[in-house]
Amino acid sequence: xGFLDKNVSDTQIKLRNRLWLYFLSAIILFLLIVPSLxxxxxxxxxxxxxxxxxxxxxxxxxxxxxxxxKVENGFNDWMAATRxxxxxxVLTIFVATPIGTLAAYGLTNSTSRxxxxxxxxxxxxxxxxxxxxxxxxxxxxVQFKMVNSILGLVLGxxxxxxxxxxxxxxxxxxxxxxxxxxxxxxxGASRPRAFVEITLPQIKFSLISASLIxxxxxxxxxxxxxxxxGGDNSTITRSxxxxxRDQIDPTIAAISTILIIISSGxxxxxxxxxxxxx
Amino acid sequence: xAVLDQNLNxxxxxxxxxxEHYTFFGLTLPYxxxxxxxxxxxxxxxxxxxxxxxxxxxxxxNYERMINSKAYIRIFxxxxxxxxxxxxxxxxxxxxxxxFMSQISRKWANICMIGVLIPFWTSLLVRTYAWLVxxxxxxxxxSVAVDLGLIxxxxxxxxxxxxxxxxxxxxxxxxxxxxxxANMRAIDPHCVKAASSLGAxxxxxxxxxxxxxxIPGLLAGLLIVFVLCLGxxxxxxxxxxxxxxxxxxxxxxxxxxxxxxxxxxxxxxVLLVVTMLILxxxxxxxxxxxxxxxx
Numbered sequence: 001x002g003f004l005d006k007n008v009s010d011t012q013i014k015l016r017n018r019l020w021l022y023f024l025s026a027i028i029l030f031l032l033i034v035p036s037l038x039x040x041x042x043x044x045x046x047x048x049x050x051x052x053x054x055x056x057x058x059x060x061x062x063x064x065x066x067x068x069x070k071v072e073n074g075f076n077d078w079m080a081a082t083r084x085x086x087x088x089x090v091l092t093i094f095v096a097t098p099i100g101t102l103a104a105y106g107l108t109n110s111t112s113r114x115x116x117x118x119x120x121x122x123x124x125x126x127x128x129x130x131x132x133x134x135x136x137x138x139x140x141x142v143q144f145k146m147v148n149s150i151l152g153l154v155l156g157x158x159x160x161x162x163x164x165x166x167x168x169x170x171x172x173x174x175x176x177x178x179x180x181x182x183x184x185x186x187x188g189a190s191r192p193r194a195f196v197e198i199t200l201p202q203i204k205f206s207l208i209s210a211s212l213i214x215x216x217x218x219x220x221x222x223x224x225x226x227x228x229x230g231g232d233n234s235t236i237t238r239s240x241x242x243x244x245r246d247q248i249d250p251t252i253a254a255i256s257t258i259l260i261i262i263s264s265g266x267x268x269x270x271x272x273x274x275x276x277x278x
Numbered sequence: 279x280a281v282l283d284q285n286l287n288x289x290x291x292x293x294x295x296x297x298e299h300y301t302f303f304g305l306t307l308p309y310x311x312x313x314x315x316x317x318x319x320x321x322x323x324x325x326x327x328x329x330x331x332x333x334x335x336x337x338x339x340n341y342e343r344m345i346n347s348k349a350y351i352r353i354f355x356x357x358x359x360x361x362x363x364x365x366x367x368x369x370x371x372x373x374x375x376x377x378f379m380s381q382i383s384r385k386w387a388n389i390c391m392i393g394v395l396i397p398f399w400t401s402l403l404v405r406t407y408a409w410l411v412x413x414x415x416x417x418x419x420x421s422v423a424v425d426l427g428l429i430x431x432x433x434x435x436x437x438x439x440x441x442x443x444x445x446x447x448x449x450x451x452x453x454x455x456x457x458x459x460a461n462m463r464a465i466d467p468h469c470v471k472a473a474s475s476l477g478a479x480x481x482x483x484x485x486x487x488x489x490x491x492x493i494p495g496l497l498a499g500l501l502i503v504f505v506l507c508l509g510x511x512x513x514x515x516x517x518x519x520x521x522x523x524x525x526x527x528x529x530x531x532x533x534x535x536x537x538x539x540x541x542x543x544x545x546x547x548v549l550l551v552v553t554m555l556i557l558x559x560x561x562x563x564x565x566x567x568x569x570x571x572x573x
């Protein structure tokens with residue numbers, strides 16, 4: 001067992017004396033990753049009760065989800081909710097990313113003393129407890145008859161996604177040499193052209209990952225959706241939350257499995273992008 | 279003549295700088311307008327509503343109710359109790375893992391980091407639902423514990439405080455690990471080496487050198503977790519089964535069930551002030567952009 005006497009740190013600690021840390025870390029990592037995965041076998045159970053491991057297997061909960069417009073499959077039109085969520089998430093990308101990027105560009109280049117004041121205001125949607133943002137928006141939308149509208153949802157979700165875009169793009173611009181734009185402009189390019197042709201291609205990976213985050217932020221958002229959406233424009237997270245609070249419906253396990261696949265896919269893409277942009 | 283030219287030049291330059299200044303400010307305008315219209319004005323309005331009594335006139339009754347009513351005091355106590363316990367358990371689990379990750383090679387640390395990021399990217403509802411499934415009376419945790427002889431009969435984990443805590447610790451743990459790990463990576467390993475070359479045992483070198491240097495990261499993580507817990511809604515609502523009522527849930531039920539905007543606003547204002555106070559202290563300690571990300 002010679003490998004146990006290997007030094008594993010600068011202070012000459014032997015692996016033997018550090019084994020406990022390796023075990024403990026493995027357990028903590030296990031607890032972080034594995035619990036969410038339990039929904040995958042559950043989603044293939046044929047039973048209505050949540051027994052583990054399932055005694056019989058079936059696709060009935062996936063059928064429930066994909067054919068949810070049929071009356072016998074319950075009250076929730078999951079497909080309509082999914083369409084709403086996808087539409088809102090895609091539109092959120094197109095609102096949050098450009099607005100966040102412009103603001104990041106302006107804020108990074110500005111030498112004004114206002115910067116120190118503006119930045120905390122701009123990330124305030126991330127700081128203020130989200131429940132307050134949600135009831136504030138609800139009150140605001142009631143005045144403008146925007147409750148239950150797609151526009152209201154997109155604006156609400158963009159509000160939460162914009163600070164994330166701002167932070168990602170600002171950190172990309174911090175590592176970018178702005179003099180390159182000056183060179184382009186001294187050669188006769190206008191500022192927008194210099195930005196589009198010189199800066200944009202160099203920060204594009206950050207922009208893509210900012211878009212991914214915007215999409216996911218919107219798609220997973222629950223509390224704002226809970227207050228400002230409803231009726232035909234209910235989002236999938238809203239329907240899931242309301243169902244979860246009241247009953248145990250294994251259709252949720254099927255939807256959860258699909259959501260895990262989507263978010264793991266996005267995580268892999270964003271990891272690849274971040275390694276590429278370095 | 280030369281002096282005049284220089285002045286002219288100076289004036290033109292100043293004007294250009296001024297224009298530049300307005301351009302950059304203009305670029306942030308769409309963002310500022312959205313935040314102003316959708317955060318600052320609505321929350322200002324809620325602040326105003328919190329001072330309006332039932333009869334529609336100015337009064338402090340919404341705040342008085344909070345001090346006098348046992349129900350509200352219980353909600354404050356529950357909110358703080360759950361937040362403090364969650365933060366404590368996150369530190370207990372997060373510190374060793376972050377320390378481990380800071381001690382191994384970057385390649386392995388990045389692999390472990392994926393383990394931390396997976397739950398971070400998985401929908402909050404999915405994770406909450408998973409715990410609901412696991413912790414039930416007939417769930418996996420109970421059946422394994424009974425089979426192993428750890429407990430004689432199934433324990434009720436969900437729809438109470440323990441279920442809420444387990445779920446919340448799982449959800450908050452990455453928020454603690456990320457800033458803490460970043461801080462630990464930045465600690466110069468030579469410091470610990472120096473301590474041990476001067477004769478400190480590994481344990482002593484850790485407690486007198488490494489641990490004090492990791493405190494800023496730990497503090498940042500603790501404060502982020504605590505603040506997020508204070509305003510938490512989804513997990514306690516599902517795993518608490520109506521028995522664990524936190525501030526955010528009371529705000530929501532005040533509006534959904536009782537249409538009582540004044541009461542909801544007053545509770546919201548208190549929550550906001552406490553949150554901002556903690557964040558203000560935090561901003562004195564660490565850089566602000568470590569906060570947030572997928573709450």
